[in-house]
Amino acid sequence: MWARGSGLEDPGDGALDMGKKRLVVEFKKCEPRKCNPEAGVCRACAACNKKLLIQESADEAPMLVSERMCVGCGDCVHVCPCGALRVGVDG
């Protein structure tokens, strides 16, 4: 079993996801026009270098396209002006 500090590594294949950090989107807090007054474009989508956040259209909250691939780095969290994104822990 993988555990922090155990010396065993999470193989990263999604098989041992218990306790894994991942992004949580709080849709009610998202205000795309605060983020980008002219066009309502999400800043956080551009901040994820894995391209895991997708905004289907302007003025909509982004969606995480793959929970398994999210490493919980927080790069997207830091650019959101509304506190609509946070890194949570499963399990």
Ligand code: SF4
């Ligand atoms: S999640 Fe944050 S960064 Fe993205 S549109 Fe909403 S307020 Fe803007």
Ligand code: SF4
């Ligand atoms: S926490 Fe990191 S990997 Fe996950 S969606 Fe945000 S920027 Fe991408």
